[in-house]
Amino acid sequence: QVRMVESGGGLVQAGGSLRLSCSVTGLRFDYYAMGWFRQAPGKEREGVACISWSGGTTHYADSVEGRFNISRDNDKNTLYLQMNNLSPEDTAMYYCGAAEPSRFKCVVVTAMPTGQEFGYWGQGTQVTVSS
Numbered sequence: 001q002v003r004m005v006e007s008g009g010g011l012v013q014a015g016g017s018l019r020l021s022c023s024v025t026g027l028r029f030d031y032y033a034m035g036w037f038r039q040a041p042g043k044e045r046e047g048v049a050c051i052s053w054s055g056g057t058t059h060y061a062d063s064v065e066g067r068f069n070i071s072r073d074n075d076k077n078t079l080y081l082q083m084n085n086l087s088p089e090d091t092a093m094y095y096c097g098a099a100e101p102s103r104f105k106c107v108v109v110t111a112m113p114t115g116q117e118f119g120y121w122g123q124g125t126q127v128t129v130s131s
Contacts, residue, residue: 002024002027002120003024003025004023004024004096004097004123005022005122005123006021006094006095006096006122006124007020007021007023007125009127010126011128013129013130014086014087014088014131015085015086015087017082017083017084020083020096020125020127022078022081022122023076023078024077024078024079025077027098029098030053031100032101032120033053033104033105035047035051035097035104035118036068036070036094036096037095037096037097037115038090038093038095039093039095040091040092045115046092046112047115048068048094049070050106050112050113051070051106052105055071057106057107058071061112064090067083067086068081068082069081069082069084070082081094083127086129090127091127092127093124093125093126094125095121095122096121097115097119097121098118098119098121099113099117100119103118103119104118
């Protein structure tokens with residue numbers, strides 16, 4: 001049984017930082033491309049960042065480029081998202097997702113994934129940024 005558990009969310013002031021983690025069990029973690037997504041109330045899900053199975057390739061949404069950093073530790077089966085210089089516009093529920101190589105690799109990315117390519121999801125962690 002696949003289990004993906006996000007943690008690290010919380011309330012932070014604008015300009016602050018948070019580090020999200022996603023612990024994965026039940027699948028071969030180093031086989032899957034991984035991604036972070038977010039969804040704010042009344043808005044569609046947005047792809048924030050993705051990372052290839054090896055961690056060698058990453059892509060970011062324009063809105064977070066230069067502020068967020070996605071990484072993974074395949075030995076610990078854990079995905080991370082370091083978020084710096086947070087703004088109230090970053091307030092959302094953040095989810096991690098796993099994509100099989102046949103569906104998405106996060107190698108050549110012309111547009112951030114919408115999540116349809118991702119077959120496994122965590123339950124989400126709330127990030128709230130106050131002004």
